[in-house]
Each structure stands twice: as C-alpha cells, then as structure tokens.
Amino acid sequence: MKTEADSLKKIQIWKLKKLGFLKEYWAAGSLKWTYRSSGEESSVGINVMLSESERYLRIYYTQTDEDGNKKDFDYKIPITSTPCYFGGYRYWFTCPWYANKIYCGRRAGVLYKAGNYFACRHCYNLSYASKNQSRNKFSLILDPLFKRDEIAEKKYNLRVKFWKGKPTKRYMKLEEKEWRVMRRIYLSGQLLNKLGS
Numbered sequence: 676m677k678t679e680a681d682s683l684k685k686i687q688i689w690k691l692k693k694l695g696f697l698k699e700y701w702a703a704g705s706l707k708w709t710y711r712s713s714g715e716e717s718s719v720g721i722n723v724m725l726s727e728s729e730r731y732l733r734i735y736y737t738q739t740d741e742d743g744n745k746k747d748f749d750y751k752i753p754i755t756s757t758p759c760y761f762g763g764y765r766y767w768f769t770c771p772w773y774a775n776k777i778y779c780g781r782r783a784g785v786l787y788k789a790g791n792y793f794a795c796r797h798c799y800n801l802s803y804a805s806k807n808q809s810r811n812k813f814s815l816i817l818d819p820l821f822k823r824d825e826i827a828e829k830k831y832n833l834r835v836k837f838w839k840g841k842p843t844k845r846y847m848k849l850e851e852k853e854w855r856v857m858r859r860i861y862l863s864g865q866l867l868n869k870l871g872s
C-alpha cells in the first residue's frame with residue numbers, strides 16, 4: 676500500500692512550464708521518477724509540440740510486465756490552452772484515456788499513471804475502483820495526494836507571493852492548507868501501516 680502511493684507517477688503541466696518545456700514550439704527531453712521506498716528509478720521520454728496547427732505532449736517508454744515481456748508505449752496527449760486574466764495562456768492536458776471504449780477528454784493540469792497509461796485523476800480513481808474492492812482504503816491516501824497537487828499548482832500560479840518582503844495572505848493560506856494536507860498524508864500512511872496493508 677505504501678509503495679502504491681510512493682510510486683504514484685505524475686506529469687504536471689506547471690512543472691513542464693517550470694522546466695522550460697513550454698517556452699518554444701518544440702522541446703524534447705525526459706522525465707524521471709525515483710521511488711522513495713526502493714530507490715528504483717524510472718523515466719519516460721517526452722516531446723512537446725506547441726505550433727499553430729498541432730499542440731501535444733508525446734510520451735514514450737518501455738515497460739516490463741509480470742512475465743518479463745517488454746512492451747513499448749508511444750502516444751500523444753493533446754494540449755489545450757485558456758486565456759489568463761492577466762494576459763498570456765494557461766496550458767492544460769486533454770486526458771487521453773478510454774474507459775469502456777468511451778473517450779475521457781477531460782481538461783487536466785495533472786496526469787497520473789493509471790495502469791499502462793497516463794490519465795486524469797477521474798480515470799485514475801475509476802481504474803482503481805474497478806480493480807480494488809476496498810476503494811475507501813485507496814481514497815484515504817489518494818485523495819490527500821490529489822489535494823496536495825492541486826495546492827502546489829495554485830501556489831505556483833499565484834501572481835503575487837510576497838509583498839514588501841512578507842508572504843501575502845493568499846500565499847499564507849495555501850501554505851497552511853498544504854501543511855494540513857501533508858499531515859493527512861502522513862497520518863493516513865501511519866494508519867494503513869497499522870492496518871497491515
């Protein structure tokens with residue numbers, strides 16, 4: 676259980692922006708995750724295309740299944756944008772997930788690794804719910820993790836974080852919220868360990 680939460684891979688659009696992937700119309704690179712519990716690393720290759728006619732994140736990686744068979748994945752996640760109040764654009768992923776042959780297409784700032792593919796939190800929850808009867812146990816740890824990502828994004832998007840050397844009220848509020856969520860994550864981890872999952 677702890678490893679599940681530990682190894683929750685995700686791609687945040689604001690992080691791609693921070694890493695400079697959204698500056699030009701074309702960018703290439705890779706994203707890497709390290710599992711806290713095992714120290715194991717995994718990575719994916721990415722291309723970002725932001726031209727007039729095409730906007731997407733291309734993602735490619737190789738995965739080994741339980742039988743040791745390697746499988747290559749290579750797909751595009753469409754990127755959309757909405758105008759910002761203070762000018763410029765805010766970018767979003769369009770969730771590429773197909774659940775029961777129905778295309779999701781939701782606008783999302785974060786995509787999580789659900790099974791073999793990256794998908795939005797709704798799809799991620801759904802795929803977990805169908806695989807695991809004990810949905811509540813999972814939401815106990817997943818919900819605060821989703822919440823933490825939401826707060827991190829809000830913090831990043833705050834236009835004014837400091838004013839005359841002091842943190843703004845909004846920033847302070849988000850800091851407090853973040854602290855409470857971190858505590859929830861910690862406590863739910865403790866609880867799950869106690870339950871022996």
Ligand SMILES: [Zn+2]
Pocket residue numbers: 770771772779780781794795796797798799
């Ligand atoms: Zn989705």
